[in-house]
Amino acid sequence: MKILGLLCYCRAGYEQNLAQELEHATAAQGIFGYASVKLNTGAVYFQFYTPDELAHCEQKVRFVDLMFARQLVFVFAHLPQLNRTDRLTDFAEVLQGDEFGTFTSAVVEHADTEDGKTLAKFCRKFAVPLRQMLRAKGVLQNKTVKAKNSQQNIVGKCMHTFFVEGDHAYLGVSVPSNRSRFENGIYRLKFPPDAPSRSTLKLEEAIRYFLSPDEQQTLLAEHTTAVDLGACPGGWTYQLVQRKMQVEAVDNGAMDERLMATGLVDYFAADGFKYTPQYGKVNWLVCDMIEQPDKVANLMTHWLVNGLCEHTIFNLKLPMKQRFTAMQEALTHIEAKLQEQQMHYRIAAKHLYHNRDEVTVCIVTESM
Ligand SMILES: C[S@@+](CC[C@H](N)C(=O)[O-])C[C@H]1O[C@@H](n2cnc3c(N)ncnc32)[C@H](O)[C@@H]1O
Known part of the structure; x- marks a missing residue:
């Protein structure tokens, strides 16, 4: 399948940072193109100068490496002037030929912005006739496949239709293990009513995003220990206590009494x-x-290299400008120090859905 470019979704206001990251990540892999940036659109399209095969670019651009991307879609058609009275015919024309094979699932998406929200209802409705048309053409598997234990629609080789406006859409594909599992790239979590602060969702999302289900069981098992710096009123400590871990909570503010009890x-x-x-x-x-x-990054590194902790999850508050550069500098510094000590580690950073102006970093170390 020929891919024209990459479409990534992000938090509104982060388009410039995402574009910079995409340009950096693609150039490092010898893929060249340019990003179209429109502020507060919640998405960035990076168009390749030369279309590329899916198998090729999919190996080179990895979702986990893109801090500011909530989703990664490989675009095979850009339709900026759809016929509003008959969009399906425009879609059907694009999907001629056998290069698309069969998609396992198909979703219709929009940006996480005010304009995007007005499109949400239309997207939900449009998904029904679109899937029917795709099935009739033989490009979508007949049976609806849902992921195990979840309502998520993004399964297997998934076709994404991203509406910028009612007459402007991108069509693309995402592949397993190189994307977010959630529609619109949004990891929705239910706020636990007894949690002391909404910040609890940041750590919950981080744990679920960075650690596999097995790792969540073993690394955050009952009786494991943690220090929570800047703990008050206790949203993060709450997540650890839910897992029956022992926590040292550090802050000058007051902790939630139920947690202390x-x-x-x-x-x-x-x-x-x-x-x-x-x-x-x-x-x-x-x-x-x-x-x-940089102060927080230094502190985390100090704990790791001095053997005060095994693993860490922390937030780096982003400056107003040059957020990508600031993150790159912090991560480069941390990695240089860990490598100096010949530590075996895995590091990942993500601007999670529940984050605002911060990026969450997770470092898991392995003893040799
Ligand atoms: C965003 S809040 C933390 C919210 C908390 N994670 C939760 O889920 O409820 C930041 C906290 O860091 C604390 N803090 C800031 N600087 C600190 C420092 N140098 N030492 C200890 N706590 C600090 C503040 O008092 C504040 O309670």
């Missing part, structure tokens, strides 16, 4: 930059202090 939390009114674990090395260091990203 669990007996799993020790509270320390201390400066997170000076704190050291009270009972020896912990399994996890988590940190949500709002501080300069």
Whole structure:
């Protein structure tokens, strides 16, 4: 299948950062093109100078490496002037020929913006006749496939239709293990009513995004230990306590009383930059202090290389401008220090759906 470019979704206002990241990631792989950036559109299209085969570009551009992307779609058609009275005929024309094979699933999406929200109802309705047409043409599998234990529609080789407006759409494909599993790239989570702050969803999403289900079981098992820096009122500690972990919560503010009553939390009114674990090395260091990203990155590195913690999840608060550059500098610095110590580690960073102006980083180390 010939791919014309990449379409990535992002938080509104982050288009410039995503475009910079896409240009950097593609150039590093010898793929050249240019990004079209329109502020507050919630998406960036990076058009290749020369169309490329799906199998080729899919191996080179990886969703996990794109911090600011909520979704990664390989675009095979750009339709900027659809006939509003008969869009399906325009779509059918594009899907002539046998190069598309059979899609396992098909979704109709929109940006996570105010304009996008007005398209949401239309997208839901349009998905029904679109799927019928795709099935009739033999490009969509007959049976609706849902992922196990979930309502998600993105399964197998998925065809994405992304509407910018009612008469402007991109058609593309995403492939398993190189995308978000969620429609519109949005990982919706239900706020637990007994959690002390909405921040709890940031750590919950991070845990589910960065760790496999097996890792969640083993690395965050009952009785494992953690330090939570900048813990108050306790949204992140809540996630750890839910997993029956022992937590040292560090902050000058007040912790939620119900969390303290669990007996799993020790509270320390201390400066997170000076704190050291009270009972020896912990399994996890988590940190949500709002501080300069380089200061937090240095602190996390210090804990890892000095054996104060095994793994870490933390937020880096982004500056107003040059967010991509600031993130790159922080990550490069962390990796240089870990490599100096010959540590075996995995690092990943993502601007998660529940984040605002911060990127979450996860570092999991392996003992040799
Ligand atoms: C965004 S809030 C944390 C919210 C928390 N993760 C939750 O889920 O409820 C940031 C916290 O970091 C704390 N903080 C900022 N600088 C700190 C420092 N140097 N030492 C300890 N706590 C700090 C603040 O007091 C504030 O409670």
